[in-house]
Amino acid sequence: xxxxEPRAVRxxxxxxxxxxxxxxxxxxxxxxxxxxxxRHIYHWDESIxxxxxxxxxxxxxxxGTLDALGTGVEGxxxxxxxxxEMHIVxxxxxxxxxxxxxxxxxxxxxGLGRDGAFAEWVVVPxxxxxxxxxxxxxxxxxxxxxxxxxxxxxxxxxxGVRGRHxxxxxxxxxxxMAAAVCEFEGPASLVIxxxxxxxxxRARRWAQGLAGGxxxxxxxxxxxxxxxxIQRIRGxxxxxPDVVLEMSGAASAIHDGLEAxxxxxxxxxxxxxxxxxxxxxxxSRRVIFKGLTLRGxxxxxxxxxxxxxxELLRSGLDLHHIVTHRLPLAAFEEGxxxxxxxxxxxxxxxxxxx
Numbered sequence: 001x002x003x004x005e006p007r008a009v010r011x012x013x014x015x016x017x018x019x020x021x022x023x024x025x026x027x028x029x030x031x032x033x034x035x036x037x038x039r040h041i042y043h044w045d046e047s048i049x050x051x052x053x054x055x056x057x058x059x060x061x062x063x064g065t066l067d068a069l070g071t072g073v074e075g076x077x078x079x080x081x082x083x084x085e086m087h088i089v090x091x092x093x094x095x096x097x098x099x100x101x102x103x104x105x106x107x108x109x110x111g112l113g114r115d116g117a118f119a120e121w122v123v124v125p126x127x128x129x130x131x132x133x134x135x136x137x138x139x140x141x142x143x144x145x146x147x148x149x150x151x152x153x154x155x156x157x158x159x160g161v162r163g164r165h166x167x168x169x170x171x172x173x174x175x176x177m178a179a180a181v182c183e184f185e186g187p188a189s190l191v192i193x194x195x196x197x198x199x200x201x202r203a204r205r206w207a208q209g210l211a212g213g214x215x216x217x218x219x220x221x222x223x224x225x226x227x228x229x230i231q232r233i234r235g236x237x238x239x240x241p242d243v244v245l246e247m248s249g250a251a252s253a254i255h256d257g258l259e260a261x262x263x264x265x266x267x268x269x270x271x272x273x274x275x276x277x278x279x280x281x282x283x284s285r286r287v288i289f290k291g292l293t294l295r296g297x298x299x300x301x302x303x304x305x306x307x308x309x310x311e312l313l314r315s316g317l318d319l320h321h322i323v324t325h326r327l328p329l330a331a332f333e334e335g336x337x338x339x340x341x342x343x344x345x346x347x348x349x350x351x352x353x354x
Contacts, residue, residue, distance in 0.1 A: 015057070015119070017120075017121055018115065018121055018122070018123045019068075019123070020068055020069065020070035020073075020123050021070050021123075022070050022071045022072050023070055023071075023072050023073060023125055023126055023127070024070040024073070024123050024124065024125055024126060025066055025067075025068065025069050025070060025073055025076060025123070025124060025125075025126050025129065026066070026067045026068040026069075026121055026122070026123050027062075027064040027065065027066055027067060027082060027084070027121065027122050027123075027124065028064050028065050028066075028067040028120065028121055029062050029063075029064040029117055029119060029120060029121065029122055029351050030062075030063055030064045030065065030139045030142075030143075030350075030352070031062065031063055031064075031139040031140055031142065031143035031348050031349065031350055032059050032061060032062040032117045032118055032143055032329070032348070032349045032351065033061040033062070033143040033144035033147070033346055033347065033348050033349065034059075034061075034332070034335045034336065034339060034346075034347045034349065035060070035061055035144070035146070035147055035173075036172070036173075036174075037060070037111070037112070038058055038059060038060075038111075038118075038336075039336060039339055039340065041058050041112070042333075042336050048112075051109070051112050051113070052112055052113075053112070053113050053114070056111070056112065056113070056114065056115055056116070057111070057115040057116050057117075057118060057119050057122075058111045058112070058116050058118050059111045059116040059117040059118030059119070060086040060109060060110050060111035060112075060116045060117060060146055061086075061117065061143060061144045061145070061146040061147055062083065062084075062117035062122065062142075062143060063081070063082065063083040063132060063137070063139055063142030063143055063145070064081075064082065064083075064122070065078075065079055065080065065081055065082070066078050066079060066080040066082060066129075067121060069126070070126070073126040076126060076129065080131065081131070081132045081133070081134055081142075082129050082130060082131055082132055083129075083130045083132055083142055083145050083146075084110075084124045084128045084129050084130060085128045085130065085146075085300065085302055085303065085306065086109060086110040086111060086116065086117070086124070086128070086146060087101075087102065087104070087107050087108075087109055087128075087299055087300075087302070088107065088108040088109070088110060088113075088114070088124075088125060088128065089101045089104035089106070089107055089302070090104055090105070090106040090107075091104075092106075093105040093106060101301075101302040102153075102298060102299040102300060102301050102302055103298060103299075110122070110124060118329060118332065118349065118351075119329075119351060120329075120351045120352070130145070130303065130306050130310075132310075133310075133314075136310075136313050136314045137310070137313055140320075140323050140326065140348050141313070141319055141320070141323075143346075143348045143349075144173075144322070144323075144346050144348070145306070145309065146300070147173060147174050147177065147346075148177050148309050148319065149299070149300035149305045149306060149309055150174050150177075150270060150297070150299065150300065151174050151175075151177035151178040151181055151270075152177075152181055152300075152305050152308055152309040152312065153270075153297050153299070153300050153301060153305045154174075154178055154245050154247070154268050154270045154297045155178055155181045155182055155185070155245065155268075156301075156305065156308060157268045157295050157297050158243045158245070158266050158268050159266065159293075161182050161185050161187045161243055162185050162186045162187065163186065163187065163188055164187055164188055164241075164242040164243055165187065165188050165189045165191075165236075165237035165238060165240070165241045165242050165243070165262070166182050166187045166189070166190050166191070166241060166242070166243045166244075166245065167190075167191045167192075167193065167233060167237070167241040167243070167244045167245070167257060167260065168182065168190065168191070168192045168193070168244075168245045168247060169192075169193045169244060169245070169246050169247060169248050169250075169253040169254075169256070169257055169271075170193070170194060170246070170247035170248030170249075170250070170253065170271055171192050171193075171194040171196075171199045171200070171202070171203045171247075172196075172199060172247065172248070172345070173322060173345045173346050174247055174270065175192075175194075175199075175245075175247035175248070176199075176202070176203070176206070176321075176322055176345055177319060177322060178245050178247060178270075179192055179203070179206075179216075180206075180317065180318070180319060180321075180322075181312065181317065182245070183210065183214050183216065184312065184315075184316075184317045186213070186214060187214060188215075188237075188238075189214065189215045189216075189217070189236060189237055190214055190215070190216045190217070191216075191217045191219060191233055191236055191237060191241065192207075192216070192217070192218050192219070193219050193220070193221050193229075193233075193253065193256075194218070194219075194220065195220060195221060195222050196342045197342065198341075198342040198343055198344075199342060199345075200218065200220055202321075202324075202345060203218045204218050205321075206321050209321075215236075217236050219232065219233070221252065221253070221256060226252075226256065229256065230256060230259050230260045233256075233260045234260060237260075237262070238262075239262055240260050240261055240262030240263075240265065241257075241260060241261060241262060241265060242261075242262055242265050242266070243265065243266050243267075243268070244257035244258075244260070244261055244265065244266070244267040244268070245268050245270070246267055246268065246269045246270065246271050247270050247271045248271045249271030249272045249273045249274065250271070250273075251273060251275075251278055253271070254267075254269075254273070254278065254280075255280070258280065258286045258287065258292070259286060261290065261292055263290045263291055263292075264290070264291045264292070265290070265292055265293075266292065266293040266294075266295065267292060267293070267294050267295070268295050268297055269294065269295065269296045269297065270297045321345075322345050322346045323345070323346045323348055324338075324343075324344045324345045324346060324347070325338055325344050325346075325347045325348070326347075326348050326350065327347060327348070327349055327350070328349065328350055328351075328353040328354055329349045329350065329351040329353075330354070331349070332349060335347035335349065
């Protein structure tokens with residue numbers, strides 16, 4: 001019996017097997033994961049429309065095995081277990097030439113500007129490949145290394161978390177990863193703030209399962225008065241956190257983080273505010289006179305962040321609690337529903353399962 005055409009999510013369409021061009025490789029996808037960007041695409045949010053070039057296969061978090069090599073590709077063999085950096089950069093602009101490829105002026109993102117990984121096969125430039133080890137990076141973890149890279153990059157953007165008081169605001173999937181990385185690196189204390197009921201419960205379960213070396217506190221900012229919450233954070237962190245990792249993008253979380261930060265502290269921003277008119281009242285008192293450092297984070301440093309996160313996984317960083325659901329690729333829409341309802345953290349898809 002002839003095999004049916006390969007499946008892919010381009011909102012559900014059968015496509016031919018893609019062929020790698022010169023300098024490219026084809027990867028047979030073993031696992032992929034749904035991220036926040038995929039939700040924005042699915043709901044066709046205004047924030048994502050300008051970035052898309054439909055029709056396109058979406059999805060940019062995945063791992064798999066090399067299936068075919070284009071001409072000119074060296075150092076790789078069919079069967080190699082890999083993931084890939086899905087930001088395709090120009091290597092010519094000033095950002096790229098100064099080692100800041102993650103903010104390349106001409107970045108194209110696979111899954112938005114070219115076909116991505118919610119399919120049985122995906123084609124990427126060989127220069128974007130990352131070699132994986134199955135023992136330390138099983139497929140369900142390899143499925144979301146892209147997102148883990150965001151979390152690791154956010155933690156690395158601070159001038160260190162070991163021995164310092166850290167606040168993670170937002171315990172969505174990437175916030176949960178950032179919290180796990182921080183706890184693994186040994187802060188003086190870790191405070192996590194979250195308002196969504198499902199994420200709060202998952203944060204509490206994770207904290208209860210830890211060995212207890214690092215004091216971890218889970219707080220809901222909606223419980224009680226806001227000023228009481230800030231005082232409670234200060235009480236748990238010897239006067240205020242040294243580092244705030246802002247993962248939520250919520251204006252209230254940004255304001256609370258600035259207010260709670262200890263003088264000379266750092267706020268690292270990965271969360272994207274829903275509105276672009278965020279105003280910080282009393283900026284001089286809250287930022288300048290406290291000597292704070294504010295830093296934005298985008299993507300992953302190519303490929304320093306990849307090396308660091310693989311080192312963390314080899315050293316024993318455990319992220320299995322991040323995966324809450326495992327579904328076949330055809331159940332993509334169910335995965336979106338679970339994420340929209342706050343019932344999931346990471347949904348991992350298997351294109352080879354029915």
